[in-house]
Amino acid sequence: MRIVGLTGGIGSGKSTVSNLFKAHGIPVVDADVVARNVLKKGTGGWRKVLAAFGEDILLPSGEVDRPKLGQIVFTDPDKRQLLNRLLAPYISSGIILEVFKLWIKGCKIIVLDVPLLFEAKMYKWTKPIIVVWVNPETQLQRLMARDGTTAEEASSRINAQMSLDLKRDKADIVIDNSGSLEDLNEQFREVLVHVKNPLTWTEFGLSR
Numbered sequence: 001m002r003i004v005g006l007t008g009g010i011g012s013g014k015s016t017v018s019n020l021f022k023a024h025g026i027p028v029v030d031a032d033v034v035a036r037n038v039l040k041k042g043t044g045g046w047r048k049v050l051a052a053f054g055e056d057i058l059l060p061s062g063e064v065d066r067p068k069l070g071q072i073v074f075t076d077p078d079k080r081q082l083l084n085r086l087l088a089p090y091i092s093s094g095i096i097l098e099v100f101k102l103w104i105k106g107c108k109i110i111v112l113d114v115p116l117l118f119e120a121k122m123y124k125w126t127k128p129i130i131v132v133w134v135n136p137e138t139q140l141q142r143l144m145a146r147d148g149t150t151a152e153e154a155s156s157r158i159n160a161q162m163s164l165d166l167k168r169d170k171a172d173i174v175i176d177n178s179g180s181l182e183d184l185n186e187q188f189r190e191v192l193v194h195v196k197n198p199l200t201w202t203e204f205g206l207s208r
């Protein structure tokens with residue numbers, strides 16, 4: 001089974017590209033979905049986070065108040081690191097389980113959509129690695145429009161992540177999503193050909 005890595009920066013267009021893969025019948029394992037599941041009330045991840053952050057981060061229902069936790073970790077790098085460290089093992093095993101289920105089903109190509117593909121070293125499982133890049137101004141504008149946040153909030157979220165240019169440098173294939181959706185679709189069609197045909201990978205200097 002070929003596991004294609006898909007990553008990028010916040011608001012760079014990963015989900016948009018991931019939807020294109022799904023629309024072309026290629027299953028996607030979405031790390032954000034896995035991450036939501038590992039924080040569900042009563043799970044191991046939920047218990048760890050509760051022990052580290054206290055009951056203040058819970059809603060009356062006992063579920064984690066995600067926006068509140070998000071606010072805490074985005075303004076405090078140490079807490080962000082702590083949260084990542086606590087949840088990383090649960091997220092990795094959740095992702096492995098999803099990959100395994102698709103392997104059992106006989107899928108030949110799947111996509112791993114993981115925002116922290118490099119940071120969590122999961123890029124080692126994937127080939128080719130696709131990075132969805134966008135220019136900084138467009139990234140800021142799209143993030144503000146999507147989340148209804150100020151430029152300051154959006155910038156602090158962008159700056160809390162590994163630089164998108166650094167991710168681009170580590171990619172096998174870069175999709176530049178600074179243009180229109182039509183532009184994106186056009187690039188995607190070409191990428192899809194390469195993803196499906198390893199014989200074309202030498203064009204990217206990739207070994208098979």
Ligand code: ATP
Nearest residue numbers: 009010011012013014015016142146179180181184
């Ligand atoms: P996150 O990491 O926050 O989940 P993401 O990388 O998955 O973000 P998307 O949600 O796919 O990014 O895209 C961010 C926003 O930009 C969305 O509102 C999306 O509809 C919009 N968008 C993505 N690509 C384009 C494009 N080429 N033209 C216009 N809008 C776009």
